Amino acid sequence: MKRNKYILLGVILLVSITMARNTEVGISTVFKQDEPVPTETGPRAGLLAPAFSLTAMDGKTYSVGGAxxxxxFVSFWASWCEPCKQEAPELNRMAAKYKDKLDLYGVNVTSYDKLKDAKAFVDEYQLKFPIPLDEKGTVYAQYNGVAFPTNVLIDSRGVIQEIILGILPEKELERKIKELVAN
Known part of the structure; x- marks a missing residue:
């Protein structure tokens, strides 16, 4: 069983690195904001975001789902993920810049990480946004997580606009965030 977990971690790392090198990463289906709110929930653009509540490193509970x-913006990450390390300063800047229009959560998938390593990561990159802990990996599984980072952009209606696997160049990421908060 342990061997399978390490194989899975290796595959996830390899996929993350490969996707980080590609500027056209992600699932690029974008849902139109002017369409009616869907009734179906699921981990893809155009559906309502699967709801969850997690306790964060600051001891508060944060919830996603609904209007x-x-x-x-939900970013699923792990401390050993090199693309996550590259993206962390950008997310910090975006969280600060768009704080009045965007809730940014950095969900540590603790089932693939160690809490002490996650805390060290948060300290090293001085992350200022909430860090909910997905200790059992159930939320990551709800979103069909396959790579780190996995970023989910959810509009104010609770509808997933886009899921991005891996990282994007900072200008591209900010463009997507601007579009998200503009609607």
Missing amino acids: KDKAT
């Missing part, structure tokens, strides 16, 4: 005052 909110702001758009939501």
